[in-house]
Amino acid sequence: MHALPLPSQLADPARRALLDVPSEEMLDWLQARGQAPLRFRQMRRWLLVGRAVAFEQMSDLPRHLRDELSAAFRTLGSDIARHLVSCDGTHKLLLRLHDGQVLECVLLQEANRRTVCISTQVGCGMGCVFCASGLGGVVRNLTVGEILEQLIHARNLLPAAERLTHIVVMGMGEPLANLDALLEALAVAVSPRGLGIGARHITISTVGLPAKIRCLADLGKQYHLAVSLHAPNDELRTRIVPTNDKTGLTEILAAADYFYATTGRQVTYEYVLLRDLNDQPAHAAELAKLLRGRQAHVNLIPFNDVEGLPYRRLTQQALTDFVAILRGGGISVKVRKRKGADIDAACGQLRRAALAEPASTAGVE
Numbered sequence: 001m002h003a004l005p006l007p008s009q010l011a012d013p014a015r016r017a018l019l020d021v022p023s024e025e026m027l028d029w030l031q032a033r034g035q036a037p038l039r040f041r042q043m044r045r046w047l048l049v050g051r052a053v054a055f056e057q058m059s060d061l062p063r064h065l066r067d068e069l070s071a072a073f074r075t076l077g078s079d080i081a082r083h084l085v086s087c088d089g090t091h092k093l094l095l096r097l098h099d100g101q102v103l104e105c106v107l108l109q110e111a112n113r114r115t116v117c118i119s120t121q122v123g124c125g126m127g128c129v130f131c132a133s134g135l136g137g138v139v140r141n142l143t144v145g146e147i148l149e150q151l152i153h154a155r156n157l158l159p160a161a162e163r164l165t166h167i168v169v170m171g172m173g174e175p176l177a178n179l180d181a182l183l184e185a186l187a188v189a190v191s192p193r194g195l196g197i198g199a200r201h202i203t204i205s206t207v208g209l210p211a212k213i214r215c216l217a218d219l220g221k222q223y224h225l226a227v228s229l230h231a232p233n234d235e236l237r238t239r240i241v242p243t244n245d246k247t248g249l250t251e252i253l254a255a256a257d258y259f260y261a262t263t264g265r266q267v268t269y270e271y272v273l274l275r276d277l278n279d280q281p282a283h284a285a286e287l288a289k290l291l292r293g294r295q296a297h298v299n300l301i302p303f304n305d306v307e308g309l310p311y312r313r314l315t316q317q318a319l320t321d322f323v324a325i326l327r328g329g330g331i332s333v334k335v336r337k338r339k340g341a342d343i344d345a346a347c348g349q350l351r352r353a354a355l356a357e358p359a360s361t362a363g364v365e
């Protein structure tokens with residue numbers, strides 16, 4: 001697995017990013033310098049609310065403290081290696097982490113919604129056959145700070161009067177495989193002292209780790225659950241999502257049913273449509289049968305061609321027929337609109353392109 005070369009400000013492993021320093025450790029550090037615990041809250045407020053990207057900008061901290069902080073820590077552990085802006089207002093960021101790994105996050109702007117799609121791992125171990133992110137396997141989990149920094153970088157693109165309204169955890173990685181870090185980051189995202197995003201506006205997507213789905217249900221949070229189904233039977237699903245052979249649809253659907261029974265929150269089923277593989281009328285009929293009687297919503301995602309992958313977008317007629325069969329079976333359906341088509345917004349494409357050209361320069365395009 002390649003990594004991008006590091007710019008000098010990130011290539012200093014001794015200086016950790018503020019959001020990855022445990023609060024007790026930071027409070028001890030401040031106390032050793034005769035500083036009140038209030039300083040910790042001030043620093044975090046500057047990062048999370050005040051949009052500061054350097055200690056120098058934290059104007060209510062004493063100058064000597066800002067200097068000491070700069071010598072010991074970094075405000076953010078990631079920087080923007082590439083920034084693409086689509087004509088429909090979608091921003092795609094390629095973030096470079098302290099170890100040279102890269103990840104993508106996307107800011108979608110639609111009416112009053114400002115939605116960020118975030119990643120939870122570098123790479124992904126689930127190996128969905130249509131996905132560029134899973135091609136190299138999983139490299140590592142993201143830290144709490146690295147998850148939060150995606151939100152901060154995206155939020156900092158917005159005008160001062162605007163804020164993030166929604167989060168979808170659908171970027172690179174299997175979110176439930178890094179659940180502890182994700183939950184810690186989301187706790188900051190929803191806090192009024194953090195990013196103030198409503199918990200009901202957060203969707204966590206999974207290929208289906210049954211034990212973790214149950215665990216999420218038992219937490220009593222208001223987050224939405226989306227299960228990536230992609231096929232109406234085990235034989236086909238295992239071809240598309242190889243990890244399905246260890247779990248199987250029965251267990252995944254039982255866990256999703258448990259989530260609904262426990263939280264009262266409708267589960268969304270994601271279904272990427274791949275031409276001639278899972279887009280036939282018989283698949284739609286089987287899917288309708290599988291979900292009948294469940295409080296379910298289906299999100300259909302027509303696959304967009306990805307260089308290097310053998311799958312193709314389905315025809316418009318096949319999509320129309322698929323939707324009609326599901327609706328005819330009493331299933332609530334939506335087709336996801338394509339956003340950022342002109343900037344390669346499909347999952348993992350920008351990262352793959354960057355890793356293929358490690359000498360590429362940072363910038364806005």
Ligand code: SF4
Pocket residue numbers: 124125126127128131132133134171172173174207347
């Ligand atoms: S679609 Fe999601 S779960 Fe599947 S390989 Fe890609 S990142 Fe992983």
